[in-house]
Amino acid sequence: MASIPADSLALQRLYHWERTAADRVILTQPLGATGGGELQTFTWAQVADQVRRMAAHLQAQGWEPGSRVAILSKNCAWWLMSDLAIWMAGYVSVPLYPTLAPDTIRQILTHSEAKACFIGKLDGWAGMKPGVPAGLPCISYKLSPDDAKNAYEGWDAICARTQPLGGEPLRGADELATLIYTSGTTGAPKGVMHSFANFAWALTAAIGRVPMGADDRLLSYLPLAHVVERVLVEHGWLRAGFSVYFADSLDTFAADLQRCRPTIFFSVPRLWVKFQQGVLHKMPQAKLDKLLRLPLIGGLVRRKIMKALGLDQCRVAAGGAAPMPVALLDWYRRLGLAVNEGYGMTENLAISHITIPGKNQTGTVGPAYDGVQTRIDPVSGELQMKSPAVMQGYFKEPELTRDAFTEDGWLRTGDKAALDASGCLRITGRVKDLFKTSKGKYVAPAPIEDKLMLHSAVEACVVTGANMGQPVGIVMLSADGIVASQDPAQREQLSAELNAHLKSINAHLDPHEQMDCLVAVKTPWTVDNGFITPTFKVKRNRVEEIYGPQLEGWVEQRKKVVFGD
Template sequence: MSATVSPDQLPLQRLYHWERTAPNRVAFTQPVGGGQTVDYTWKQVVDQARRMAAHLQAQGIGAGDKVAMLSKNTAHWMMTDYAIWMAGAISVPLYPTLAAGTIRQILEHSEAKLLFVGKLDGWLGMKPGIPEGLPCIHHPLAEADAKKSYPGWDDIVAKTAPLAGEPVRPADDLSTIMYTSGTTGAPKGVMHTFANFMAAVAAGLERIPQNEGSRMLSYLPLSHVVERALVEHGQLQTGMHVYFAESLDTFTTDMQRARPTVFFSVPRLWVKFQQAVNHKMPQKKLDTFLKIPILSGIVKKKILSTLGLDQCIFAAGGAAPMPAELLAWYSKLGLNIAEGYGMTENIGASHITTGDPDSFGTVGRPYAPVQCRIAPDNGEIQVKAPWNMLGYYKQPELSAEMFTDDGWLKTGDKGSTDAQGRLKITGRVKDLFKTSKGKYVAPAPIEDKLVMHNAVEACCVTGANLGQPLALLMINAEATAVVKNGGKAELEASLAEHLKHINETLDPHEQLDCLVITSEAWTVDNDLITPTFKVKRNRIEDMFAKNYDRWVGMRKPVVWHG
């Protein structure tokens, strides 16, 4: 099945459309440090992209060549992508948190001819991953060492004449190779065409209220498929205003500046927002206020305003399951969060809910052109969409494994549909594990319950071949501070009570033996989570499985490791 779209809706055509029709409208607002920002109009954006495209062509970059980008989200990330497309090349975005070894693996596997180095935290640790002799160009917000080592964007743009005319690309041209972060194994290069993105975005705009007057804050990696589709390609379709975040430390300020009308976040960050609110206003107090008619409206407005979401008309979550209890918490504040479902292999655009409480616990119905079925043998969700990937770059065997004989994409997720045709994710086909009692345990639904404790940052339910499963927890910074200030016993008692309540809701074979709190933070650097905050179960097993029997043998509801 191939994606079909009107040629004038393809990305380069849309870029030229805004250059012609709205040259002086602000496209991007970019923080540059010290509380300062720079606005870029469509005219400025396209002019810089044209000049960089001309430079790339002068360096011999052309049709079929791969050009990589290693940077956090910035206006120049987007301009770079446009320049690569104009030059006839294929963009290869890298997550800005990757270790040097993974960077080298991707750059070599993709056969990148050139790398753009942009805004990063910890560039010096990444630099050894750049293959010897690979040409690089630095963005204006790159770190000092990159600026010293490589030619600069501004200098190149200043001395290069812009590419003339309106060069376009065929709809079926390969637009990008997106290397999946992957919870297991090495990253794989997902290939998508220009038509794939445009067809997926067109379907998305039928459900998501993005338009010329919309505002979005771009902060999740543009190297992730949802941010790429929703922000980059969404903006090209609608002409909306995109703001960029400066850092984690300034995130609240960034949100206040952008006042996004459409906002997407991963579950872990939605949980952190909730925990920040509860840190200032305990849940019992909040519940009391929300029951008082006049005060309720004031409190809701104050909380949403503090979060920068008071003008948000469409909020969404995805990339991992959204706990129903979390969705209900936001709904009480007057913010209904739509939950989307998809994967890099189908541009993250498979299903989405309306955000109504009635849909909590599901990921909604498929987008109009998407077909979905549940495999009768193992309960796997399989989808067929016009924008399914071409395959994995240089890995035809793995590509073939991802599709059924009749052309349906195998998601690896287990699920079921309700009477309204809404899809419910029940776990991963490969995440199921069997206890020593011969019973299968699906970890995801239990993890959804665990993460609702206000001290839990991330968790992993595990325990293959144990009598009962157990859970490993990473506690958040606030909880860590409580422990350091003498509150360990209080936190332990609270988590034990949380465990008791959860076990009461589970079947006997699912009930957790204990909660294990690890001292080490789970980060991208130590390879325990992906750049989109998904826990790498295989790495958890590698690091901690040798301790399972000892922890269980301690016969404590809460165990501290390290």
């Protein structure tokens, strides 16, 4: 492990700002409809005081040092304070995505052996609540659903009756800080173990490539349970001391962005596309092209568009979690906004590669961060890497941990890659079947395919959709299914059955796993036409090669069941 300066660790950073910038406002939280649209701000002194009070409360529960405490909430000021309180009390935080299905919530809370859970700002609490084990102590926030606030003691009440923890309690650099659960190839979430030193080194590497300072502003809206938001926003905030603004909802996102006017802005490709679509809805591409070619008018148009997006103060823009289309990057560059593309994974705290600001490295994810070692396996083409930000392993999963590394200790990324002449990396595919949607979420297709196969009209299937908004199920109809699809009356009945089958499966999947539609194809998949191996396994790559170009068109039909060839 690389030498980590003690003053770069998370809690030490909090104490530093508490001492040196106590009165600086650093969190701006919209209170939504329940707060009459008002804002609540927090200074470093207020953050530290509330963290100390909550840490004292948690410590008073008498749990073993290193016990796990979960956070189930959308992004908000209390999310960050909960994380810090958990650490100050001597425990390990377990963030959960605020959109998980109840079965996944229960699985994570049980597997992590969580002693308690903060239940915060949530849109679908009624559906999630069954996933919280009966009797698990929970704490609500000011922005929690009313049902949660009625059931659990609130943050403010606990802080009001609890004296703050004194001194500057410290955690060791190599102590476990958090478990970040990510889907594995089996579909079961794996708890990625990261230490305080992992985060500290990751921030040093990140700031070396993308400088951050106390004068910067960031909008927090991607889930803090996601590794990029956790590193960039939470730990960037602690290291650099910049101001964090929180988004209230999808409906207010544009206004939230205008309020913040971020100087650093990260998003997934899907949102960058939505921004583009919003601009082109008001100004068709042909007209935009014409105006941009005019010397003076072009500059005015660029500034007006950036101001309308809330990005006129943005000095560093970045995309990641899934590949950014080259044409999209070029479109933004013409508007004067260079979007840097990054690459990483939960297992290395997303600190792997990123394009260098000011350089046109479009089509790649740039060179490795300083201190990151990489190599490409000559046989599989897999990118493998080492750095002090690489995980300690998977919680309670020694075999999976061993599988994640080569015999000589390099992390297996599972991504195929190639280096260009300038040392920039190009991601060319996946070594295994796990794929990412355009929202940056991993989807393990095998468990979903197992469910699809339960319908009698389905003989074989593949769930695909890398870089699309949602997965798509391609099902090869059985002989009886093919016959039914050719008769209008039977076809209508088959469509209704497959629609119900899809709905039933989606109901038990997390939002990012839910399929947009089922495409029922009649062409048999055989050994002769290359769809099936001699041992009768479906060749996923072949299916994606043949049907991939048609996927977007099928999805655009907006039908739950589409009949293909």
